[in-house]
Amino acid sequence: MxxxxxxxxxxxxxxxxxxxxxxxxxxxxxxxxxxxxxxxxxxxxxxIVGALAPHMPERWGEKKQFQFEALTALAPAIAAVEAESGLSTGYHRTGRLVPLLDDAARDRAQSRIGDARENWGNAAQMQILPSDAYPEWLDASAAPAGIVHDTLTGRLHPxxxxxxxxxxxxxxxxxxxxxxxxxxxxxxxxxxxxxxxxxxxxxxxxxxxxxxxxxxxxxxxxxxAEKGQAALLDADLGDIPLIYADGLYLIAHKHGGVAVGATSERQFDGVGTDALLDDVIARARAVSPRIAQAPVLARWAGLRPRAxxxxxxxxxxxxxxxxxxxxxxxxxxxxxxxxxxxxxxxxxxxxxxxxxxxxxxxxxxxxxx
Ligand SMILES: Cc1cc2nc3c(=O)[nH]c(=O)nc-3n(C[C@H](O)[C@H](O)[C@H](O)COP(=O)(O)OP(=O)(O)OC[C@H]3O[C@@H](n4cnc5c(N)ncnc54)[C@H](O)[C@@H]3O)c2cc1C
Structure with a gap:
């Protein structure tokens, strides 16, 4: 053309x-x-990250509704792309685990469950699981007041x-x-x-x-631009819920590897990875026994377009x-x-x-x- x-x-x-x-x-x-x-x-x-995470269900508005409709429409659209291309996207609606650190966080989560029921309808649920629900993936000691589990979140390989x-x-x-x-x-x-x-x-x-x-x-x-850095660690957990803890995502990818990230940098010198990523990796290892010793397969940085x-x-x-x-x-x-x-x-x-x-x-x- x-x-x-x-x-x-x-x-x-x-x-x-x-x-x-x-x-x-x-x-x-x-x-x-x-x-x-x-x-x-x-x-x-x-x-390498690829979280498909909803906004929190409280204080609902047009923007949250747009994103909610986008997330719930994604599964059939991705299935069509995979059929048309013959290629995998690594998509799965895995759900998400968010550790609760104290009783106050647990109270907020209880009220959020009501907001999710109201705004997500039957499309997805939110519940509180015991601290040891996924002991090898999310260390119980990192979630002393329980774990919020939602079924709306998913992941793909970007x-x-x-x-x-x-x-x-x-x-x-x-x-x-x-x-x-x-x-x-x-x-x-x-x-x-x-x-x-x-x-x-x-x-x-x-x-x-x-x-x-x-x-x-x-x-x-x-x-x-807002810079972000992430890493891929060598562990294979399949379609397990992703974790959002300490401001980080831990995402087990369908075809292997656990992505951890990311930084959010308004000011930055270069576009490559640096010591800030080492800190991300250390914090991610601290919440997940499965990646505590996992070798780092890749380090990656990108520039998010922020209007x-x-x-x-x-x-x-x-x-x-x-x-x-x-x-x-x-x-x-x-x-x-x-x-x-x-x-x-x-x-x-x-x-x-x-x-x-x-x-x-x-x-x-x-x-x-
Ligand atoms: C570390 C990190 C983690 C992230 N994690 C997530 C996540 O978990 N979930 C999520 O949804 N998002 C995540 N994001 C954000 C996500 O990556 C971005 O929202 C998204 O990739 C932006 O897509 P885009 O198409 O707008 O821009 P881009 O992906 O930047 O695409 C723009 C394209 O335009 C091309 N281009 C630039 N200039 C020109 C030109 N003059 N002529 C022709 N082509 C040009 C570029 O080469 C590029 O290919 C993350 C980002 C980073 C950096």
Whole structure:
């Protein structure tokens, strides 16, 4: 399609861009994805953590409802991608364990169980388990007042999911051009290092770099990078619930390895891993006997795209007809990516806006850093 006009160009082959491309193909559009890196998932989406975790069920609002609908829609969508691509994403709705440290935390959890019943309905449950419910995976001494278990949380393998999406896109006739950096985006035209590309609709899904590509249209830089570091340890536990403890996720992946992470760094010197990751690994080992001695298989760092308003930044770009943002995935890109693709295509194809106002580009303007 390089010389032809596409119906839609997606800039960036991370989780937001790939789900958007797949949604466009499903609606019969001709799709071109432009990716600066040598492969898909060259940015934050090429990682190893992959928690699909809900917001807490209290103080319910539009944003939590959006994420809840995204999480509950994911299983059939992932099954379709795996069937279309022949590749595993490592997805499973494993549930999640959160250790309770004292009676006050247990009281808060009891009230949260009522909120979950009210807001999650029959789709998922929350309960309190005894401290020794998973003795080898979550040390009972790390959960003196019990363990909150929810059945809504899941996990997938981030980079495997992106490669499965990319394969599904290619098999459906979509084109993914790698090593193709986008330099500038205007209505109907994308300037790349390899020449111009044309389409009726253009979706900016370039992660952290997307804020720079958007800036000329909105007159300001609307987001920034927040660095995260994670590690993969050598242990195989299959589809066991993931743990969220001491601000960290411990995730046993379907095909082996336990991911632990992540740091949240607003200020950072380099983009690689460093001593902060050693601290993460030590804290994770302290709560889980199964990884206490496990060798480290991989260390990984990435830059999360955080929009200034903190929420995702989606939809029509002011002052640029036919240009749409798919930015600000921040910490929840894998949980909401599939729904983001669907709502963007609703807007692109028939102008319907099916998302909270706080997700719109305008909501992020004038918010500084
Ligand atoms: C350590 C860590 C742990 C995380 N854990 C989780 C988790 O457990 N669960 C979860 O849901 N999320 C998690 N996240 C966040 C998640 O990774 C992000 O929300 C998500 O990957 C962002 O996806 P994206 O598509 O918006 O951006 P990216 O994945 O960064 O994709 C953008 C793509 O655009 C390409 N690109 C950039 N500039 C250009 C250009 N000019 N032209 C063409 N292409 C370009 C990049 O190469 C990249 O491939 C984590 C992040 C980190 C760093």
């Amino acid at each position: 390089a010389g032809d006009k596409a119906d839609i160009i997606v800039v960036g082959a991370g989780v937001f861009g790939l789900w958007t491309a797949r949604a466009a193909l499903a609606r019969g559009l001709r799709v071109l994805v432009l990716e600066a890196g040598p492969t898909v998932a060259h940015g934050a989406s090429g990682g 980079s495997a999911t992106c490669h499965a999406l990319a394969e599904a896109i290619r098999r459906a006739g979509g084109i993914i051009e790698t090593d193709c950096e986008v330099l500038d985006v205007q209505s109907g035209r994308v300037k790349t290092a390899r020449g111009d590309r044309f389409a009726d609709a253009i979706v900016l899904a370039a992660g952290v770099r997307g804020f720079d590509l958007l800036a000329p249209h909105v007159g300001e830089v609307t987001g920034r 200034n308003g903190r929420d995702p930044m989606l939809g029509a770009v002011p002052n640029a007809a036919g240009v749409f943002a798919a930015l600000g995935a921040f910490k929840i890109g894998f949980g909401i990516g599939q729904k983001v693709g669907e709502v963007l295509l609703d807007e692109i194809t028939n102008g319907t806006v099916n998302m909270p106002d706080s997700f719109r580009v305008a909501a992020h303007l004038g918010r500084g850093k």
